[in-house]
Amino acid sequence: xxxxxxxxxxxxxxxxxxxxxxxxxxxxxxxxxxxxxxxxxxxxxxxxxxxxxxxxxxxxxxxxxxxxxxxxxxxxxxxxxxxxxxxxxxxxxxxxxxxxxxxxxxxxxxxxxxxxxxxxxxxxxxxxxxxxxxxxxxxxxxxxxxxxxxxxxxxxxxxxxxxxxxxxxxxxxxxxxxxxxxxxxxxxxxxxxxxxxxxxxxxxxxxxxxxxxxxxxxxxxxxxxxxxxxxxxxxxxxxxxxxxxxxxxxxxxxxxxxxxxxxxxxxxxxxxxxxxxxxxxxxxxxxxxxxxxxxxxxxxxxxxxxxxxxxxxxxxxxxxxxxxxxxxxxxxxxxxxxxxxxxxxxxxxxxxxxxxxxxxxxxxxxxxxxxxxxxx
Amino acid sequence: xxxxxxxxxxxxxxxxxxxxxxxxxxxxxxxxxxxxxxxxxxxxxxxxxxxxxxxxxxxxxxxxxxxxxxxxxxxxxxxxxxxxxxxxxxxxxxxxxxxxxxxxxxxxxxxxxxxxxxxxxxxxxxxxxxxxxxxxxxxxxxxxxxxxxxxxxxxxxxxxxxxxxxxxxxxxxxxxxxxxxxxxxxxxxxxxxxxxxxxxxxxxxxxxxxxxxxxxxxxxxxxxxxxxxxxxxxxxxxxxxxxxxxxxxxxxxxxxxxxxxxxxxxxxxxxxxxxxxxxxxxxxxxxxxxxxxxxxxxxxxxxxxxxxxxxxxxxxxxxxxxxxxxxxxxxxxxxxxxxxxxxxxxxxxxxxxxxxxxxxxxxxxxxxxxxxxxxxxxxxxxxxxxxxxxxxxxxxxxxxxxxxxxx
Numbered sequence: 214x215x216x217x218x219x220x221x222x223x224x225x226x227x228x229x230x231x232x233x234x235x236x237x238x239x240x241x242x243x244x245x246x247x248x249x250x251x252x253x254x255x256x257x258x259x260x261x262x263x264x265x266x267x268x269x270x271x272x273x274x275x276x277x278x279x280x281x282x283x284x285x286x287x288x289x290x291x292x293x294x295x296x297x298x299x300x301x302x303x304x305x306x307x308x309x310x311x312x313x314x315x316x317x318x319x320x321x322x323x324x325x326x327x328x329x330x331x332x333x334x335x336x337x338x339x340x341x342x343x344x345x346x347x348x349x350x351x352x353x354x355x356x357x358x359x360x361x362x363x364x365x366x367x368x369x370x371x372x373x374x375x376x377x378x379x380x381x382x383x384x385x386x387x388x389x390x391x392x393x394x395x396x397x398x399x400x401x402x403x404x405x406x407x408x409x410x411x412x413x414x415x416x417x418x419x420x421x422x423x424x425x426x427x428x429x430x431x432x433x434x435x436x437x438x439x440x441x442x443x444x445x446x447x448x449x450x451x452x453x454x455x456x457x458x459x460x461x462x463x464x465x466x467x468x469x470x471x472x473x474x475x476x477x478x479x480x481x482x483x484x485x486x487x488x489x490x491x492x493x494x495x496x497x498x499x500x501x502x503x504x505x506x507x508x509x510x511x512x513x514x515x516x517x518x519x520x521x522x523x524x525x526x527x528x529x530x531x532x533x534x535x536x537x538x539x540x541x542x543x544x545x546x547x548x549x550x551x552x553x554x555x556x557x558x559x560x561x562x563x564x565x566x567x568x569x570x571x572x573x574x575x576x577x578x579x580x581x582x583x584x585x586x587x588x589x
Numbered sequence: 590x591x592x593x594x595x596x597x598x599x600x601x602x603x604x605x606x607x608x609x610x611x612x613x614x615x616x617x618x619x620x621x622x623x624x625x626x627x628x629x630x631x632x633x634x635x636x637x638x639x640x641x642x643x644x645x646x647x648x649x650x651x652x653x654x655x656x657x658x659x660x661x662x663x664x665x666x667x668x669x670x671x672x673x674x675x676x677x678x679x680x681x682x683x684x685x686x687x688x689x690x691x692x693x694x695x696x697x698x699x700x701x702x703x704x705x706x707x708x709x710x711x712x713x714x715x716x717x718x719x720x721x722x723x724x725x726x727x728x729x730x731x732x733x734x735x736x737x738x739x740x741x742x743x744x745x746x747x748x749x750x751x752x753x754x755x756x757x758x759x760x761x762x763x764x765x766x767x768x769x770x771x772x773x774x775x776x777x778x779x780x781x782x783x784x785x786x787x788x789x790x791x792x793x794x795x796x797x798x799x800x801x802x803x804x805x806x807x808x809x810x811x812x813x814x815x816x817x818x819x820x821x822x823x824x825x826x827x828x829x830x831x832x833x834x835x836x837x838x839x840x841x842x843x844x845x846x847x848x849x850x851x852x853x854x855x856x857x858x859x860x861x862x863x864x865x866x867x868x869x870x871x872x873x874x875x876x877x878x879x880x881x882x883x884x885x886x887x888x889x890x891x892x893x894x895x896x897x898x899x900x901x902x903x904x905x906x907x908x909x910x911x912x913x914x915x916x917x918x919x920x921x922x923x924x925x926x927x928x929x930x931x932x933x934x935x936x937x938x939x940x941x942x943x944x945x946x947x948x949x950x951x952x953x954x955x956x957x958x959x960x961x962x963x964x965x966x967x968x969x970x971x972x973x974x975x976x977x978x979x980x981x982x983x984x985x986x987x988x989x990x991x992x993x994x995x996x
Contacts, residue, residue, distance in 0.1 A: 276850065308844065308862065312778060325706075328784060335632040337787035343850045343981065347695055347727060347748040352982030355847045361859060364845045364984065365756060366748045368694070376745060387767060404706075412719040450741035451689070451769050459732045460723040461655045462619050468741075478648035480600060578732030580744050 217385045218436040218589060219397030219444040219534050221298025223290040225398070226519050226528060227261035227422060231293055235519070235528070236535050239543035240562045244518045246420045249406070252297045255407040257415065261520030272357060279340065280353050281320045286398035287350035288357055290425035294394060298429035298441060301392050311390030312355055312364040314427075315377030315397030319347045319368075319524020320412035320509050323404050342491030350398065363389045371486075372452075372582035373397050374527025375574040377426070378428060379584060381448040396531075398425025413498040418547065419489035422520010426527035428534070433589060437546050443589040445537040445570075450476065450585060457579030462492040466499030469581060473573070474504040476585045482542055482570040484529045485514040487549045488521040491573060494551050501555065501573070511563060517547030526574050533570040537588050594762045594838040595827045595993070598678025598820030600670035601932045603919040604639035604813055608661075608797025612929075615918060616944040619965030622919050623799035623811045628700075629783050637797035638781055639920025641666060641812030652737050652988075661698030661724035666688045666732040666776035666816035666925070671734040678820035679832055680772065682739055682976025687771035691760040692731035693753025693777040695924040700782035710980055730778045730816075742770055748924065750980030751884070752843075753777060753926025754817070759841040759986055761821045771826045777928030778816035785923070786812055792851065800887035800921070801948045802914035802975045803961050810886045813920020817928035819935070836935040839973070839991040846983025847973040853979055857894035860884075862975060863903055863985035871989045873973060873996065874902055878910060878989075880943060882934045882976035885914025886921055891979065897958055911969070913946040913962040922955045927978040931988060943967040972996075 224231065226247030228238040229568065238245060239507050249260045263286065271289045291312075295301065297514040302310060323341050328340055343349065348366035355364055363384050369376040374397040381395020382451045400503050401423035409421060420479070428447070437442050453472040457463035477483065483501065487494050501512070519528050545552070601608065604622025605615030605685070615622070624894040642904035652660075660668070675685060705721040708714045723729070728746040735744055743764065747756045754777025761773035785798045788814060789795050790958065800811035827834055846859035853860065868875060881896055899908055915933045916922075922929055933944050949963040 216772050279850075285859050306846070312845070324784070327788070328706055329710065330702055331783060332710060333785050335787075337791035339791040342788035342791055345784065346751055346850075346981045347849065348982050348984065351749070351848045351984070352596070355982070356850070359847055361845045361847045363843050363863075364749075368746050368748050370726045370728045381747070387763065389763075393926075406720060408717045408719060411716040451764070452745075454690070454741040454744045456739075456741070457732075457736060458653065460659060460738050481891075504723045551624065576728070578728065579724075579736060579741075580728065580732065 214264050214386045214461045215388060217382045217447045217455050218433040219428045219447060220301055220431055220436045220441040221294040222534060223293030223297060223530050224528060224531050225286050225289045226424040227263055227265055229264060239518055239532055240541055246548050250507060252401045252403050252406050254403045254406045254412045260401060260420050263424055274366050275359055277357055281323050281344040283316060283320045283398060283473050284350040284353045285401040286400060286425040287314050288354050290398060290427035291354050291394050293431045294427040301429050301431060305391045307361040309391040310360045310362045311381060311393030313377045313381035313395040314351050314358045315367040315373035315524060316399050317368060317370050318399055319338055320349060321400055321405055324512055325404050341398045356399060368396035369580060371523060372526055372574040372576040372578040372580055374524035374580040375572060375584045378530055379582060380536050381430050382449045387430060387448045392431045395430055396427030399423055399523040414512045417489040417491050419521050422522045423520060424528055425524060426531040443584040444534040444549045446589050448585040448587060452582040455579045455581060461579050462577050463579045464495055466503060469500035470503035471501060472581055473583060474514050476571050476583055477504050480510050480569045480571045481567045482536060483510055483512045484533050484572045485512055485552060487514040488516045498551050510541050511558050512552055512555045513542055513558045514545045514549050519533045526572060530572045533572050533586050537570055537586055539566045540564060568582045593824035595766045595824040595834040596819050596836040596935055597659040597822045597827050597834060598674040598833045599932050599935060600673030602641055602670050604641060604668045605919055606754050607669060613940055616933060616960055617942050619947045620918060620946045621799055621947045627858060631786055633712060633790040635790050635797045635860060637799055637811055639811060639815055657711055659720060659723050661701050663697050663778045663779040664724055664730050667730035667734050667776055668737055668817040670775060670818040671738055671776060674818035674820050684772055685738050685740050687742050688740050688774055690731055690735055690740045690773040690774045691757040692746045693757045693780055693924040694730055694746055695748055695750060695753060696728040696782050697727045697729050698784055699784055700780055701828055733996060735774055735916045740774060749984040750901045750982060751923055751926050752978040752980040752984045752986040753924035755978035758819060758931055758988060760845060762838045762841050763919040764977050765821060765823050771823045773821040775819045775928060777925035779814055779922055779924040781814045787853055794888060796887060800917055802868035802885040802887040802917050802946055803892055803952050803956060804949050805951050805953045807887045809888050809923045812923040815922045815925050815929055817925055817932045819931055832991035834993045835937050837993060838988060839996055840873055840989035842866025843986045848983050851981050852890055853894045855894060856896035858987045859983055861898040861901060863987040864898060867987040867989045873989050874968045876900055876906060877911045877973045880937060880969045880974040880977055881910055881912040882930050882974060883912050883914050884977045884979045885916050908958045911943050911960045911962050913944050915944050917947045928977050934974050934990050938971050938974055938990060941967035941968055942968050943969045951979055
């Protein structure tokens with residue numbers, strides 16, 4: 214199996230556009246949670262919103278003037294990742310270039326506009342409907358970037374970002390693509406905030422967010438041959454499922470631990486999935502304890518900094534890759550008290566070599582999509 | 590490629606009925622499941638759809654009552670088809686436990702979600718009925734099948750519009766050939782909802798009458814709903830446990846048009862690459878193909894591009910290769926389409942029945958040399974067939990299916 218290198222990272226987050234503000238913010242222990250300017254509703258005042266993006270900076274074709282916000286977040290992350298990887302597509306045919314994007318909920322804002330008109334007047338809006346198709350971000354990005362190879366759009370609830378990265382890494386590892394962009398994006402809006410509020414999702418301090426992160430993935434040998442900077446390697450993993458109620462977080466910590474243990478055996482860093490929801494935090498802590506035994510790798514948890522959303526795991530994976538490359542672990546944001554008996558990085562960033570990192574990923578319905586990254 | 594991918598189980602729910610036998614009978618008889626829309630009121634050009642009959646097939650799997658109450662129609666379609674497929678394949682709890690599950694979905698529980706949204710917007714509910722919106726995530730049908738049937742291997746949900754479940758089948762085939770799974774459930778499931786119906790109608794993509802793929806008078810597609818599940822298995826594993834091999838997934842290919850968010854490439858450039866890749870993966874010469882289960886949506890653009898691709902790949906032999914559109918009978922089931930049509934193609938291979946293109950009165954003048962299997966199914970002995978799917982955004986997948994021992 215071909216070793217898969219991360220040679221580019223693109224991030225669009227509430228910290229700003231690009232890796233620099235994202236990483237500087239995380240390492241400084243800052244939080245991008247602020248009063249919500251766009252998506253706030255009564256009872257949901259705080260969250261992580263991405264600043265307004267310049268459409269023309271990222272969408273260059275006439276077709277893309279109709280691009281929706283969720284697609285734009287994904288496209289922006291793709292373009293930033295490509296720029297970061299310094300011409301990774303040179304010499305690669307468009308049909309050998311892959312693209313895998315993920316999203317939990319897709320285009321919320323225009324879906325609501327469409328439904329409002331449908332319920333008021335009984336008709337749909339023809340110009341908007343193409344943007345409501347779940348894979349619209351994949352369509353726009355493939356057109357904008359001229360990618361005609363193996364592509365996929367995945368939707369896996371809370372682990373959509375991790376699933377997209379894993380699928381993209383698999384395409385490179387299997388030889389189905391010579392280069393693959395992989396990651397995901399989700400947007401936040403007022404209706405989602407209302408729904409989550411009505412579901413009492415914020416009781417434990419969870420803060421909603423939005424953003425996107427994309428990796429450029431390519432064979433390690435090719436990356437080395439072209440002198441590319443390699444942040445880390447992705448070890449393709451197919452993921453696993455555990456017993457759970459369909460609409461709830463898993464509760465069987467032993468089953469999660471059994472699947473996690475091989476990945477964690479020599480990990481130096483765990484980026485926890487913890488998001489402040491008691492049921493998730495409880496099962497994750499128990500699973501980590503069981504899987505780690507007496508080992509105590511560093512643990513951090515970052516959703517308190519960039520918010521909780523479907524593709525937050527893609528941002529967590531970006532942070533893990535940057536941690537490996539920089540030898541720096543950002544501190545847990547809003548330190549989750551339940552993780553305190555592990556070696557939780559708190560207060561300040563920790564300078565230490567990181568050889569292997571695992572981004573833990575748990576979704577309701579019992580899907581586990583951990584991503585393991587290793588130093589190149 | 591060292592491992593062979595076998596199909597050892599089938600399950601299907603469509604407008605033609607709630608199991609594979611009902612589908613097979615409908616294919617042979619040339620029944621059309623497209624009828625006046627009853628699920629919801631719609632004001633527009635079109636008012637027909639291929640709805641799954643009210644009386645869904647039962648299933649003997651257990652979910653807790655709270656979960657059962659919250660299942661969407663798409664969840665229930667997926668569950669019924671998966672239950673049939675697992676029984677058909679003889680998968681016991683142990684085999685299911687380690688199986689992988691790859692699914693395709695485009696709207697999942699949108700029908701229930703849009704109603705909860707409407708009620709809240711209209712002031713009929715003071716809060717969002719969150720319990721009615723739990724089936725919104727597209728990963729829900731896969732989670733339902735996983736938890737109800739105890740399938741705990743790798744799991745994934747693809748959403749590439751109308752090629753979603755064809756991609757799930759391809760993902761399953763690759764998982765088997767690369768040794769990541771021995772048994773895979775490939776699932777496609779979608780339900781009709783107001784958003785999808787109004788959207789396609791707003792684009793003027795719906796035929797006001799039941800769709801007429803390849804007909805000179807065709808005016809668009811007819812939406813449908815349903816689910817299909819194929820149990821894919823390492824052929825050696827299937828033989829060792831004495832499972833019946835219904836067909837082989839001999840080849841698969843995918844491509845992306847990078848052309849337009851809704852329209853296919855006018856010459857079908859991407860669809861052609863997917864077909865050629867599928868034949869190459871399976872080392873299947875084009876002349877071995879005896880039947881094409883086309884994407885055949887019935888839109889002017891799709892059918893033109895698709896026939897152009899088939900002429901380019903099959904050349905002068907194309908008039909000898911029957912081509913049909915199962916969408917003329919079960920409608921366009923979006924994410925479920927690829928899997929339903931794969932099941933129809935396996936039925937064709939296994940039972941020696943060419944699925945028809947119903948509602949076809951007069952093909953395009955330039956296509957009069959082609960055999961679209963009009964009106965009703967036809968008996969024929971088939972060895973190798975292809976089934977193609979193309980989705981919004983220019984995502985194409987082609988599968989090559991073969992009778993065991995044919996290649």
